[in-house]
Amino acid sequence: MKKEKGQSMVEMAVMIPLLFMLLVGIFEVGIVFHNHLVLNQAAREGARCASLGGSDQEVGDKIYEAADALINSFFLKGQLDGPITVSTPQGTNPGNPVTITIPYKIYFALPLMGEATLIEAGVPAAYTMAIQDQ
Numbered sequence: 001m002k003k004e005k006g007q008s009m010v011e012m013a014v015m016i017p018l019l020f021m022l023l024v025g026i027f028e029v030g031i032v033f034h035n036h037l038v039l040n041q042a043a044r045e046g047a048r049c050a051s052l053g054g055s056d057q058e059v060g061d062k063i064y065e066a067a068d069a070l071i072n073s074f075f076l077k078g079q080l081d082g083p084i085t086v087s088t089p090q091g092t093n094p095g096n097p098v099t100i101t102i103p104y105k106i107y108f109a110l111p112l113m114g115e116a117t118l119i120e121a122g123v124p125a126a127y128t129m130a131i132q133d134q
Contacts, residue, residue: 034105035070039125042066046100047129059086063102080090094133101122101126103134 046063054062063084082103090096101123106120 028108035104035106036123036125038067038070040127042070043100043102043125043127044129046084046086046102047098047127050088050098050100051129051131053132056086059100060084063100069103073080088131092131094131096131097128098130098131099126 002024042063045066046059049062049122084103085101086098087099089099104123104125106121106123108121
């Protein structure tokens with residue numbers, strides 16, 4: 001029978017970096033999911049304000065108030081990718097839809113063969129609500 005004294009140490013040396021990358025990946029996906037939920041809630045708040053007849057300034061204030069936790073967060077993993085849009089394609093009559101779109105860009109850093117590869121993805125948050133009767 002051969003001596004296999006260092007086998008478990010070699011296996012652990014191979015597995016620890018893989019497990020660490022998996023853990024960091026899970027952490028990053030959690031942060032991105034949290035940010036997307038916060039932006040969807042901000043879009044929902046803005047759509048509600050717009051559906052009740054709020055001005056563009058009031059809608060913007062509601063959106064930034066709802067997204068305040070994300071904007072001031074240490075874990076901000078992306079950035080707003082342009083202006084927030086308020087769209088009423090069928091007019092501003094009661095019952096017609098109003099859509100709030102918040103463009104958002106996410107950056108992932110993947111370590112591949114000693115170099116960090118930066119991947120960016122656009123993940124806009126949008127919410128549509130019917131305009132209410134005043």
